[in-house]
Amino acid sequence: MFSQDNLPLRVIQITRKRPEWRTEEEVKFVQSCLQEIESYGSYSLRLQFLLAKVVRFEWFERGRVILKKGQCGISFYFIYFGSVALTDDEDGSSTLTALYPVVLQKGAKFGEVSVLKGTRRVATVICLEDTKLFVVDKDDFFANKLDEELQEELCYRYNFIKGVKFFEKWSKRSIVRITNSSKMEKFYYGQVITKDITKSDSVILISKGTCEILHLVDLTACPSYHKWVCRQLTHLPKVPCLTRKTGKLCSLAGFLWKLLNNHQVNNSELYCPWYLCILLYQHFFPDHMQDRRNMVLVSKDAEVIWLKKDTFEKLLDLGKVLELHKRYPSDDELCQKFLEENQWKMIKKDLTSSIIQRKCAPKITPVFEKPGEHVHNSWTINQAGILDLSMLHHKHQQYPHRFVPVYMEPTRQQPVMPEAKLRLIHSIISPHTCLKGLF
Ligand SMILES: Nc1ncnc2c1ncn2[C@@H]1O[C@@H]2COP(=O)(O)O[C@H]2[C@H]1O
Secondary structure, three states: OOOOOOOHHHHHHHHHHHHOOOOOHHHHHHHHHHHOOOHHHOOOHHHHHHHHOOOOEEEOOOOOOEOOOOOOOOHHHHHHHHEEEEEEOOOHHHHHHOOOEEEEOOOEEHHHHHHHHHHHHHHHEEEEOOEEEEEHHHHHHHHHOHHHHHHHHHHHHHHHHOOHHHOOOOOOOHHHHHHEEEEEOOOOOOOOEEHHHHOOOOOEEEEEEEEEEOOOOHHHHHHHHHHHHHHOOOOOOOHHHHHHOOOOOOHHHHOOEEEEOOOEEEHHHHOHHHHHHHHHHHHHHOOOHOOOOOOOOEEEEEEEEEEEEEHHHHHHHHHHHHHHHHOOOOHHHHHHHHHHHHHHHHHHHHHHHHHHHHOOOOOOEEOOOOOOOOHHHHHEEOOOOEEEEHHHHHHOOOOEEEEEEOOOOOOOOOOOOOOOOEEEEOEEEEOOOOOOOOO
């Protein structure tokens, strides 16, 4: 069951219990719901868990003063829903007259300054609308050693950022600022960190482990792929899709052949911050240097630190940022790499199968017969995501593959291209002379 703003009522019930009465499963549930709050989500998972154990829920009406300037700090607050204004007077009345009062919205936190430093409140906080808050009391905070945890994590982030070569000339003050606006997160092996780093609003530092940058390449748009296919199929008597000037493998145009191109980055590359470039160039480089291709960042058991783009931008020496520019390989270069790797994969595959079956293959034989007319209608992708160009030759065999139309010769009955769905391919088997019999 959810309240009006999607806060599950169960969270309210759980947070009414004393911390020691909450089960681990309940605390995890609260933790997952509090992810909505940005400032909470910026803590490490361990700290989030500890906070979820002690938070309690509170609801204030519009106009209510939550805390007053000059009081001792006994709690701090996360805004789950609503907004508050900060004022310098005690009753908050100046919010009505101030031209630009400081307003904190859903996702922000406040009241932590006096709690952590043991000082008096530096401002009065008043609700601008009905506001839902999660409160952490000072006693619970210190009893659960959250201050130590908070400090330890902050130090870790600070030291890590300070150690990155890119930041070596930054002042201590700037590093403290960027550290305070950063957050740390751990990702499992294979977990997507961001679907498109070029659109990310953070700069990502990899503090532990390795990441992969994956980029989808449309092979049909790569000249290298066209050349390669021509080379592979030169012995075919007639392949209209390759020879027609306007055709240009037009039959493949409906597909996006998936090429997963791995570019690995890890924390050993800390001092070679090209991985920063990937994230930076979209925002900070001149237009002609920008690369807007979609790139997915995937964790290989990585821990990352997100730096807020806005804070980073404010502190950044834009003159220096150009030094970070590095060109990412073009799609055609990625395609070439893929084809090279593919060739090696296929040699290995052939070698393995020829060793396994060598008794049955006494001499080198071309495996494929001349193809018939049917070849123009279908190539296949098998269950393992392998595009099998050699299947063109097996006209008599019925393979349990899903057939993918490649080229339909325009006839009167069938003048249009067949519908083709996007397919993933991991490698390509091409017609070639088999290694069978060599060993
Ligand atoms: N300029 C500001 N921007 C954001 N938050 C502020 C600002 N000034 C004060 N605060 C918050 O208002 C809170 C008032 O109580 P504290 O002094 O405990 O902690 C303070 C901060 O959390």
